Amino acid sequence: MSHVADEVPLTLEGEPPKTLGLLDQGALWANLGVSLLGFSGALFLINPLGDAPLSLLAALTAALVGSLIGTAMVGLAAVPGTQTGQPAMVLLRGLFGARLSYIPTVLNIVQMVGWGAFELWVIAMGASAIFGSAVPYAVWVIVAGVITTALSIWPLGAVRVLRRYVTIAVIIAMIWFSVDFLGTARPETGGSWAAFAPAVDYVIALSVSWVPLAADFARHSRSSTAAFGGVVGGYTLAQVACLGLGVYAVAIAGSAAVTADSTAVFGPFVAAPLGALFFAVLVLRETDQSFANVYSTTVSLQNLMPRVDRRVFSTVVGVLTIGIALVVDVTSYGAFLGVIGAVFVPMFAVLAVDYFVLGGVARWNTEEGAPARWSMLVPWVLGFAAYWLTTSTPTVEAWDAWWAAVRDAIGFTRQPWMNGALGAALVAALVTLAVGAVTRSRRRHGHDQRVAG
Numbered sequence: 001m002s003h004v005a006d007e008v009p010l011t012l013e014g015e016p017p018k019t020l021g022l023l024d025q026g027a028l029w030a031n032l033g034v035s036l037l038g039f040s041g042a043l044f045l046i047n048p049l050g051d052a053p054l055s056l057l058a059a060l061t062a063a064l065v066g067s068l069i070g071t072a073m074v075g076l077a078a079v080p081g082t083q084t085g086q087p088a089m090v091l092l093r094g095l096f097g098a099r100l101s102y103i104p105t106v107l108n109i110v111q112m113v114g115w116g117a118f119e120l121w122v123i124a125m126g127a128s129a130i131f132g133s134a135v136p137y138a139v140w141v142i143v144a145g146v147i148t149t150a151l152s153i154w155p156l157g158a159v160r161v162l163r164r165y166v167t168i169a170v171i172i173a174m175i176w177f178s179v180d181f182l183g184t185a186r187p188e189t190g191g192s193w194a195a196f197a198p199a200v201d202y203v204i205a206l207s208v209s210w211v212p213l214a215a216d217f218a219r220h221s222r223s224s225t226a227a228f229g230g231v232v233g234g235y236t237l238a239q240v241a242c243l244g245l246g247v248y249a250v251a252i253a254g255s256a257a258v259t260a261d262s263t264a265v266f267g268p269f270v271a272a273p274l275g276a277l278f279f280a281v282l283v284l285r286e287t288d289q290s291f292a293n294v295y296s297t298t299v300s301l302q303n304l305m306p307r308v309d310r311r312v313f314s315t316v317v318g319v320l321t322i323g324i325a326l327v328v329d330v331t332s333y334g335a336f337l338g339v340i341g342a343v344f345v346p347m348f349a350v351l352a353v354d355y356f357v358l359g360g361v362a363r364w365n366t367e368e369g370a371p372a373r374w375s376m377l378v379p380w381v382l383g384f385a386a387y388w389l390t391t392s393t394p395t396v397e398a399w400d401a402w403w404a405a406v407r408d409a410i411g412f413t414r415q416p417w418m419n420g421a422l423g424a425a426l427v428a429a430l431v432t433l434a435v436g437a438v439t440r441s442r443r444r445h446g447h448d449q450r451v452a453g
């Protein structure tokens, strides 16, 4: 069924090739960890509350701790993909049953298309920072969208290109900018650790946005160790480097300027000696992010329509993300994308506990007729609620006020060290264990009655 040797089969029915080793996974995830969006994100890392800047050491420690916690979750979501050979949304058939898995699948498609469009926007803004206004925004969006679509049609080839050529070019560019920025700037840091927990919170949120697509690539891993190690090692190293560089870039550009316009952070990169050249490497490489999103949308659509050629989906989704990036103000999508973790983090915590702890690995049913498992919705919904009870990320006023009222009603006080993603994962995991214990004791009781009768 495969149209190219060692490529992903065209429909869900083909056997996925297991060709990605630790270096391939590490290269993929290291490239996903360096993001043009991450440079301006350093603003929130250094001063997440707006009035208590961290010291440089505190900020870098928060970047490391938050990345390790976040990527541990992404890594756990990846391993069942390696073991079953199934993409992320198909894995959810084993958790909820085939029909119920369509609900998170549709949500995932909406968020991945949003991320894809957001990435095309940031690529176009990065290119405009290099070339000025001579080339219109729309042209860059279309060029980036076409590259993204091509990469999505040859996904394993794309990962190989990342490993062989792109990673080394990105490392050189990052070192180049580090040497230049360290010589030019003093980071705008304070001396405090007071906002350490909110800074970790922010970095966890950056990392866990990748939870829903981890298995889409891990299904091609040679081993679970390669998948888990590639995610945690590659992404953590790269994200800490990206945020660290961002701290200096924000200092050079001025935090007020970056607060007013996040793309102002690109200025210091372009202004560095040979900066346009090395920044072009980072901008071109950003297509790995839009590719990951478009490809993940493609395989998610195959959970709904398993026999449709994935190249058709990739082309349609590629065109759709181009269209959205051209006509919608994608930055308004940003807030929605930041909080979608509330849906997927508890869901994958339920999956991890059911799969690894409650023996799911031996009975995981990813068939098209997998029966519904309504009981698994309970820990998911409670984990979702726990996210909103514990998070300090503001969203829209009415929604935040509603959750503040719930907190009051149940007498729960949110502490500054609490984290939405961790709270959601913990509650979802514990409730899954409880549901598992009840189900097991019911089954045993039924068995005893049958034996007695």
Ligand SMILES: Nc1nc2[nH]cnc2c(=O)[nH]1
Pocket (backbone or CB within 6 Å): 035, 037, 115, 116, 119, 206, 209, 210, 213, 289, 290, 293
């Ligand atoms: N899923 C996803 N998460 C992200 N986090 C930062 N950028 C992205 C992206 O493009 N997709």
